[in-house]
Structure formats: C-alpha cells, structure tokens
Amino acid sequence: MSSPSDPSTGAPARRSSQGDPARDLAPSTLRTASSFLLSRVQQIGIFIALVVIVLLFQGLTGGRLLTAGNVANIIVQNSYILILAIGMVMVIIAGHIDLSVGSVAAFVGAATGVMVVQWGWPWWLAIVVGIVLGAVVGAWQGFWVAVVGIPAFIVTLAGMLIFRGLTQITLGNTQITPFPTEYRQLGGGYLFPELFPASTSPAEWITVGLGLLTLVLFVGSQLRGRSKRVKLGVEGEPAWWFWTRTGFGALLIVLLTYLLGIAEGSRGTPIVLIVLGILVVTYSIVMQRTRFGRHIYAVGGNRHAADLSGIRSKRIDFMLFVNMGMLAALAGIVFTGRLNSAGPGAGNLFELDAIAAAFIGGAAVQGGIGTVVGAITGGLIMGVLNNGMSLMGVSTDYQQFIKGMVLLLAVAFDVYNKRRARSLG
Amino acid sequence: MTAILEMRGITKEFPGVKALSDVTLTVERGEVHAICGENGAGKSTLMKVLSGVYPHGTYDGEIVYEAEPVAFRSISDSEHKGIVIIHQELALSPHLSLAENIFLGNELTGRGGLIDWHATNTEAQRLLARVGLGDNPAVRANEVGVGKQQLVEIAKALSKDVKLLILDEPTAALNDEDSAHLLDLIRHLKGQGITSIIISHKLNEIKAIADKVTVIRDGRTIETLVTDDVTEDRIIKAMVGRDLESRYPERDVTIGDEVFRIEDWRVHHPTEASRVIIHDANLSVRAGEVVGIAGLMGAGRTELAMSVFGRSYGSHITGTAYLHGKAVDVRTVPAAIRAGLAYATEDRKRYGLNLIEDIKRNISAAALDKLVKRVLVDGEEEILVAEGYRTSMRIKTPTVNAIVGKLSGGNQQKVVLSKWLFTDPEVLILDEPTRGIDVGAKYEIYTIINQLAAAGKAVIVISSELPELLGICDRIYTLSEGRMTGEFPIAAATPEALMQRMTQEKEADHVLAQ
Numbered sequence: 001m002s003s004p005s006d007p008s009t010g011a012p013a014r015r016s017s018q019g020d021p022a023r024d025l026a027p028s029t030l031r032t033a034s035s036f037l038l039s040r041v042q043q044i045g046i047f048i049a050l051v052v053i054v055l056l057f058q059g060l061t062g063g064r065l066l067t068a069g070n071v072a073n074i075i076v077q078n079s080y081i082l083i084l085a086i087g088m089v090m091v092i093i094a095g096h097i098d099l100s101v102g103s104v105a106a107f108v109g110a111a112t113g114v115m116v117v118q119w120g121w122p123w124w125l126a127i128v129v130g131i132v133l134g135a136v137v138g139a140w141q142g143f144w145v146a147v148v149g150i151p152a153f154i155v156t157l158a159g160m161l162i163f164r165g166l167t168q169i170t171l172g173n174t175q176i177t178p179f180p181t182e183y184r185q186l187g188g189g190y191l192f193p194e195l196f197p198a199s200t201s202p203a204e205w206i207t208v209g210l211g212l213l214t215l216v217l218f219v220g221s222q223l224r225g226r227s228k229r230v231k232l233g234v235e236g237e238p239a240w241w242f243w244t245r246t247g248f249g250a251l252l253i254v255l256l257t258y259l260l261g262i263a264e265g266s267r268g269t270p271i272v273l274i275v276l277g278i279l280v281v282t283y284s285i286v287m288q289r290t291r292f293g294r295h296i297y298a299v300g301g302n303r304h305a306a307d308l309s310g311i312r313s314k315r316i317d318f319m320l321f322v323n324m325g326m327l328a329a330l331a332g333i334v335f336t337g338r339l340n341s342a343g344p345g346a347g348n349l350f351e352l353d354a355i356a357a358a359f360i361g362g363a364a365v366q367g368g369i370g371t372v373v374g375a376i377t378g379g380l381i382m383g384v385l386n387n388g389m390s391l392m393g394v395s396t397d398y399q400q401f402i403k404g405m406v407l408l409l410a411v412a413f414d415v416y417n418k419r420r421a422r423s424l425g
Numbered sequence: 426m427t428a429i430l431e432m433r434g435i436t437k438e439f440p441g442v443k444a445l446s447d448v449t450l451t452v453e454r455g456e457v458h459a460i461c462g463e464n465g466a467g468k469s470t471l472m473k474v475l476s477g478v479y480p481h482g483t484y485d486g487e488i489v490y491e492a493e494p495v496a497f498r499s500i501s502d503s504e505h506k507g508i509v510i511i512h513q514e515l516a517l518s519p520h521l522s523l524a525e526n527i528f529l530g531n532e533l534t535g536r537g538g539l540i541d542w543h544a545t546n547t548e549a550q551r552l553l554a555r556v557g558l559g560d561n562p563a564v565r566a567n568e569v570g571v572g573k574q575q576l577v578e579i580a581k582a583l584s585k586d587v588k589l590l591i592l593d594e595p596t597a598a599l600n601d602e603d604s605a606h607l608l609d610l611i612r613h614l615k616g617q618g619i620t621s622i623i624i625s626h627k628l629n630e631i632k633a634i635a636d637k638v639t640v641i642r643d644g645r646t647i648e649t650l651v652t653d654d655v656t657e658d659r660i661i662k663a664m665v666g667r668d669l670e671s672r673y674p675e676r677d678v679t680i681g682d683e684v685f686r687i688e689d690w691r692v693h694h695p696t697e698a699s700r701v702i703i704h705d706a707n708l709s710v711r712a713g714e715v716v717g718i719a720g721l722m723g724a725g726r727t728e729l730a731m732s733v734f735g736r737s738y739g740s741h742i743t744g745t746a747y748l749h750g751k752a753v754d755v756r757t758v759p760a761a762i763r764a765g766l767a768y769a770t771e772d773r774k775r776y777g778l779n780l781i782e783d784i785k786r787n788i789s790a791a792a793l794d795k796l797v798k799r800v801l802v803d804g805e806e807e808i809l810v811a812e813g814y815r816t817s818m819r820i821k822t823p824t825v826n827a828i829v830g831k832l833s834g835g836n837q838q839k840v841v842l843s844k845w846l847f848t849d850p851e852v853l854i855l856d857e858p859t860r861g862i863d864v865g866a867k868y869e870i871y872t873i874i875n876q877l878a879a880a881g882k883a884v885i886v887i888s889s890e891l892p893e894l895l896g897i898c899d900r901i902y903t904l905s906e907g908r909m910t911g912e913f914p915i916a917a918a919t920p921e922a923l924m925q926r927m928t929q930e931k932e933a934d935h936v937l938a939q
Contacts, residue, residue: 234808236826289801291793298790301779308737308768308776309791309844310759368781 036238041417046362046377047248049410053381057388064391065384068266071259076188076338078383079272080105080331082376084354085361086283087327089375091320092358093287094300095367096152098324100141100159102350105332106342107163108134112333113176113342116183123183131329137163138325142318152321160351168344177341186275187337190268204261207269211257214277215250222246272334276376279327283372292319300367356403357382360410364418381406428489429454429589429620430475435486437470437479444470445484445644452589457611457621459635459652461628462664463889467644468624469513472591476510477503490589507588511578513597517566524549524562527581552580556610572603579610590614591622596630597723600700608634626721628657628928640664657928658921665891665920673896674868676875680899681712683750684883685766685852690744692725692732692907698740702728704908705744710852710883715874717894718887719923720904726887727771729904730854734768735761748851762791765851769841771860771887773834777841780830784822785811787829787840792848814843819869835866842873853877854885859893871897891920905929 037044058065084101091098108130115126137159144155191206226242229235260266260273287293298306299313306313331350336342361378363370382403389399430452437445445467452458460468473479475488477497488495490506497503500510517526527549535541549562556576560569566577575595582590592611596604611621611634625631631638632652640647640663647663686709694700703725710716720726731738733746735758746755748764755761761768770776778787788811789796796802796810811825818839822832829840838858845853855874859867874897878884888894894901901918903911903926911926 228805229808232805232809234805234812236824285801289804291797291802294786294790294793294802297782297786298779301782302775304776305779306790308734308758308770310735310762311790312759364781368779 033238033240036241043362043374045413045417046360046374046381046410050377050381050384053384053388057384057391061388061391065388066259068259068263070387070391071256072190072267072270074380074383074387075273075276076270077387078379079187079270079276080335080338081350081353081357081383082276082379083279083327083331083334084350085357085375085379086279086372087324088351088354089358089361089363089370089372090283090287090296091152091324092300092355092363092365093367093370094296094317094320095303096145096317096320097355098141098152098156098159098321099351100156100163101324101328101331101354102347102352103160103163103167104134104137104325104328104347105335105350106167106344106347107137107170107332108329109332109336109342109346110167110170110176110344112183113179113336114170116179117176123180126183127186127333130333131326134325134327134329134332135322136325137328138322139318141325142321145321146314146317152317167346171342171344173344175341175343179337179340179342183333184337184340185271187272187334187339189271189337191271191274192268204266204268207261207266208257210269210274211253211261215253215257218253219246219250222249275330275334280372280376287372292316296320297368300369302368353379353382356407359414360407362414364414365411378410381410427454427492428452429491431489432471432475433487433489435471435474435484435488437467437474437484443644445474448486448641448644448646450639450646451649452620452622453637455615455618455620456636457615457623457634459631459638460622460624460641461626461631461638461660462641463891466641466664468641469593470644471641472510472593472622472624475503476500476508476591478510504585507586508591509582509585509587509589510591511575511582511593511595513594517574517577519567520565522563522565523553523560523569523577523580526566526577527552527562527584529581531585548584549580552583553577555583556580557606557613570603572599572606575599575603575607576610579614587619589620589622591624593624594626594722595623596625596627604630626723626928627930628660629930631660632657658925661921661924661928665924673893674872674875676879678713678899679879680714681881683709683711684748685710686747686750687733688745688747690729690733690746691742692728692739693741695738695740702739702907703732706904706907706909708885708902708909710885712881712883713878714900715878715884715886715898717898717901718885718904719891719894719901719927720887720889721927722889723906724904724927725907726904727856728907730768730856730885730887733761734758734766734854737768762848762850765849766854767791767845767848767850767852768854769838769845769856769858771857773837773841777844778829778837781828783826783828784815784820784832784840785825788814788825788843788847791844795847810847811843814839814846818843818873833866835862835869838862838866838870839873842870846877850882852883852885854887856887857889858886859888859890867893891923894918894923895920903927903929 054065064070084105088098088101111133112126112130115121115129116123141155141159144150145152222242226235260269287296295306295311295316298309298311299316303313332347335346339346357379358370358375359365359378360381361370361374361376363375385403385406386399389402428451430450432448432450435445435448436443448467448471450460450471460471462468474484477499480498481496490508495506518529521529524546528545533541533544533548535544546562553560553562556579558573558576558580560573566574569577579590595607599607608630611623615621623635635652637649638652638660639649640660642664650660650663688707690703690706691701692703694702706729708716718726718729728738732742733755736742736756737758746753753764755764755766774780779790785807789807793802796807808825814820815822815825820832820836820839820843822836829837832840858874859870862870874884874886886894886898895915895918899915901913901915901923902909903913903923905927910929911923913923
C-alpha cells in the first residue's frame, strides 16, 4: 500500500481536498438528485407524511386546524406523550420496550399530588422529588433488566401493574385536586399572559423574540456545521438538499412563531413547549454526539459486537431505564398539572401512544435504528390525527380504528423501504 | 459387495466460488466410509448435495443410489429413501421429550389423526435400546448430555428405516468416553447392514472405524484409500498436499522483544463447568512478529482467543497474562482494550460489526473516547478518521457514510481491522482474518498484516488454512483438543508436521482400544 497514512498508527493523515467526497457526490443531473432523495426516503418520508396530514386536515376542517388556539392545544395536549416518546425511542433503539410508562407517570403524578396538596410542600420541591422518584422507579426496572437479565417486556409489564397499584394505594382511590397555580404552569401555563393579554397585543413579543432566537440559533448551527464539514472536505450532503432541509426547518419555526405569537387569538408560548424544545435538542445531541447515545445505537445494532468492542451494554440498559423513569415522571407532572388533578386512572394507555410514536417515527423493532426527532414527528402525526378528527366530529371509535391503521401502514412502509434498500444494496 | 451409492462428476457452484468440482464418491453397501479433508474442502457441501439440502438442479453430476439414478428435491425426499444426515450441530428440540424428538415430523398417529402416545413411547424405548440407551423416553432432550443427544439423533434416524447414515463430525463435541461409545454403535449398526458415511478430522478415529477413506481437497476428490493399508501420515499427505498456488506478500522481518504472553491458561466451558476447553496453554508473541495458531475445528482456537480478550468466552479461567513482562489485567473487554489488546472475530457479522450502522461509526465504536472533546463526540473528526482508514485500507466505498451491511466481505473485514487499529493496540489477535473473502482481498489483508508487524505490533493469526499460516507467520503453534501440542519456527513448519500435531490426541490409543 502506498497510502499517505499508515494504518498501524491509528492516526490517519488528513485527507487532501482533492478527494472531496462531497464533490464526488454532488448531483449534476435530476436523476442523481432523485436517487439521493430515494436513498433518504426513510428519513424524509415521516416529515412528508406529517406535512401531508396537516394539509389534509387543514382542508377537511376548513382551516380550523392551523389556528392559533388549536395549534397551542395540539402542543399542550400531546406534550406528555412527546416527552415519553423521547425516552421510549431510546429504549427501543437499544432493543427493549417499556410498557410501564403510563403507570409510572400516574404514580409520580399522584406522589407529587400528595406532597403539594396534602403535605403542603413547595411546588418546585415536589417536582424535583417527583423526578428523583422517577429515577428510582427506573433504577428498579433497570436492575431487573440489566442485572438479573429478565426481558424488558416482562419487567415493564409487571411494572405497569405494580405502579398502577401503587398509584391507587397512594391515592386511596380518590382524586387529588386542586393543585396550586405554580405547579399547574408546567402542564397548562403560558409565558407571562398577564403581561401581554391576547386581546390588546397585536404581537406577543416574548413569543416572537423566542421564535427569532430559535430561528437564528437553528440556521446558524446548520451553517456552521456545513462550513466546518466543507472546510475539512467531509461534507456528504448536496448543497441543494442542505438548503431545502434548512429552509423547511426555518419555515416551520416561523410558522409556529406566527401562530403562537402574532395570529388572531394567540395566547403566547406554552411553557411545556419550551421544556419540549430543550428536551428535543438535548436528547438529539445526547443520541448523536455523546458516548452514551452512540453506545445505545451500538448495543441495539449488535449487542455481541458492542460487548466485544468494550461497550458495557448492561450499564447502558440500566441507564436507559433510569432515564425513561425520569422522563415518565416529568410526563406525569405535566399531565397532572394540565388536568389539575391526580387520579387513579391517569396515564392509561400512554405507553401505547409513546411506542406508536417511536415506531411511526422510523424506529426499528429489532433495535439499532431510530431518532428523537423521528419519534417527536411520529407523536405529532398521531396528535394531529386525533385533533383533526375531533375537529371534524369523528367519533372516538373511528379514531381508534384510523390510528391503528396508520400505525400499521407506517411501519409496513418502513419495512418495505428497508427491504427495498437491502435488495438494492 | 455392491455399491449402495455412487456420486459422479458432482460440481456445485456458489456465486463466485466453485465449492465442488467433478467430485466422485463410491460407497459400498455395508461399509463405513470416511470422508476427510481440511476445513472448507467441500465435505459438508458434498453431503448437502447428497441429502437434498441443495436440491437436484442446483448442481451438476449424477447420483446413483441403490442402482437407481435419484433427483432429491429436499431432505424429506432423501429420508424417504433411507438416507439420513446427522449434522454437526444437533437438531434436537431441547424442551421436547426424547420420544417426541425421535418422531418429530414423523409422528405415530392413531385414530382421528391424534398422536398415539403409547405407541410413540414404547417404540421410542425400543429405538433407544438399539442405540444402547436405557433412558426414559419421556425425559426432555436438554436433560441428557451431549453424547446421549448424539445417540438420540441416531435413534431418530433408525426410526426412519435408515439405510445410509451420514454423520458430520459426530464426535467433535463429545468427550473420549462418549466418542468411543458412538464409534462402537456405528460398528454395531454396520453389523445390522447399515451403511455409514462419517465426516471426521480425527484420523485415529478414521483408522479405528472406517473401511475406506475418501480425501477431498479444494472441492475435488483426491483419492479413496483402504484404511487398513495406509498410515495416518499417508492420509495427511493427501489432505494437505496442495501446491501453494496462492501468493503471499513478501516482508522484511524485524522481531523485537516479547510483548504479550499467557501462562498456564485454563478455560472451562461456560455452562458445563466440569469440561475443560483449554488446558494450560502457554503462548507468547514478540514485537513485529506474526504468530499463527493452527488447529482443526473444535480445537479451541477461538475459545482461547476470546477467553484472553476480556473473558468473552468460558468460565473459571485461570492463568496469567503478561504485557512486556508484567502481569496485566485482561479480565474485562474494556480492560483488555486498555491493555492494548484487540480481537478481530472470526464471525464478523455476528460479533464484529453493527451491520445496520455506517462505516465511520463502526470504526469509532471501540475507541469513541478518542473522539470526545469535553463531552461531545467530534463528528467531523470522526469522518476524517474514517476517511483516513478508507484510504489507507482501501475500503472500496464512495463514502464512509455507507452502511456496513452492504459491503463485500473483504471490505467488511477492513472495517473490522480499522476499528481495532483505531484503538491503537499493541497486540492484535486476528481470528480467521480471511474467511469468506475472495482471493484478491485476501492478498490485501495479508499486506495489512505485514504492515502491522513492520510497525512493531505483535500479531496473532488464527486460521484453519495451513497454507495461509505458512505463508504469513513467523512462528506457528498447534492446538488440538484444547492443548498446545507444538510450536514451530516457520523454517521447521511443514504442512505434514503441523497436521500431525493438529490431529494429535492426548492419549492417541484411547479410542483405538476397542
């Protein structure tokens, strides 16, 4: 071999810009562009599906879907499912499942209810202790999965019953209500509505400011990443696609800002949207850019190979369930705050919505594949379907049927794509 | 005697590989016919052609069985005619009873199509007695030992009125006593007129039991010998006597000080703690040296390597590992990697790669820490590292974003090697580094191995291909049944000498004593 770098040193030479793979790949014809899109259809398909569904219901409901009030509703109504979906997709990527999250959310909601309402603890202390409680619950389940080696399906099926039972024991089969206003903010609150009453303000400046800030941060980080990759000669994405992608993201931010802060009837930014935004960004970075996240993909993709690469897969499993427990706790607190009550039946079937979100969002049943953004998109698809059908007056029995079909078809489409990709490869 | 089976001009091709080329095999009625050859010579392929695993039409040539040309389309076709193959990996269903296993797919039914349990159990008991087992037929298969399971397989064959019994490496997983018992049974069945074909590496067994032996090498029949008339050495010569046509890159050998050594390395079976898999092995490798480990299938090569690499195999491991003369902790995989060990597995798809992930993330998987700046992985640096290996290893792919599962075997192996080189190891253990790789890519892998040695790494190569070891190693250890049976400087290593040590049993006369 007459290469510039020696394979044995483990420190390969920097590539010269002459062999720039971006240039090799740069599509010069429509055909290469469409083949690039085809190669990404799995990643893009879900976003297109969301856009199509939004447009469909916007038409079917005569424009009632994308109104200021309704968009805020969709976000708030689905926030706890989206929070759960983040943790769930991570668990699924590692090749596990968690059926207990609805019960855990209910349990933590009930426990914080006891703390705040019955014991009179300050709201922030109850929230912190609630999330620690979620971590303890996660550690309990993680212990059985990682240390004892019981399949997560069984452990969390048991957990579903155990924590539902504990919820009912905690509540003594009654509801805890009402909660103090501060506690309820996380679930149903908006950013400082008293400062900017919707009726008097043409533009809600906090929301617009946040929107602009998000826009600048988003576009800026995209540009910085690309210019760094181009400089190092490692950019594999054609320019036109980069701009399409970035433009689409920017448009979404602008649209959301308009609907929440400027449009007729806007109430400002739901607090839970800020929480969600921080979670999505943080967890996307965790999954793509930290050891923990990368090890999750490695363990889910091939556990044996991960073990033989020095990855402590059991520790990863344990941490995943602790993390899931904390997110379930947060979801429980948000849900309790939104309803202003902690009841024994809270969180029923949340686990199924979260699992459906992850799978619609492209996660693979076998593990190893999935993204946080995908799961959020999957959750939004379910949320928009729910909301749109409710607006149209479709009864809940039909809603169940349609949601089931969507889940089945979405995963079938994904499986079909993977098989096609394999046969092409 | 008349021939029960004649296979003439059998040629079987897989995409890119000719596994069998004009193979001829004649088996006389009532004899025990051994087939031997190196790993990958084509023995198992030939048996799969015979039993219909590869259906008629997917191979060329003709099979004449009981004086009739036959065209089996499936295993059930051949079983219908009394040809039963017992595979190396036992095919008993562990949670079913012995009786249920014996009649699996062939159930004894009574009125209304319901299973006649009484007949099943009594008939099973009779069949078990024929193979020398007095066990209750209602016992579950996983409650009897491996040796007995093998006999249950034969009982199952007998239930199908077997005329030609094919045994693929029947004693590979058995201890000496069970092996002797099995060989007795084959001899006993021969007395009842059942013809057997036995595939085996163990020459003393072949000498003990077979009437004739056909040697296959590189997918061709070399010769058929009458075992009474030939010595083990004569068989070995036929097995390995190929002209070394494949080429190996030249290299300048500069060997330095000892880097790694294991002493008194003893490994027990992971679940059956009483079985010793590696017996007190000693091995050392020096800087710039390529050391080979030669051994037949089941000799414990991979088990030895994996037990050293973070105890990835086995239980109750004792012995000491030394790095540069000092005892070193290799008890977990992360510790072994920290100590400077790297182990590239023989089964890269199952144990080496995340096939659904891209090249760059596979390469960084074992040393992600090197890419972490503060808390975050530097994604750009990761691409640069991967691009560096893509160039230096000549991984044939347009970008390092390609999914590893879509690469050819040779390119996948280069990704595995890149992954381990990125951990900056001092000792590389390469287990079957060229398995399933075409000839051109093999040459490239050899070149990489040479470069690693030239850079002062200590390299251990495990291979079932003797010419490969002879072509690239400086020193070769032989391993037989978990024991180090020899150590050869390359100048003293000949295929015959190696094969003799590789087939050496600890008590060579044990099985022969009838």
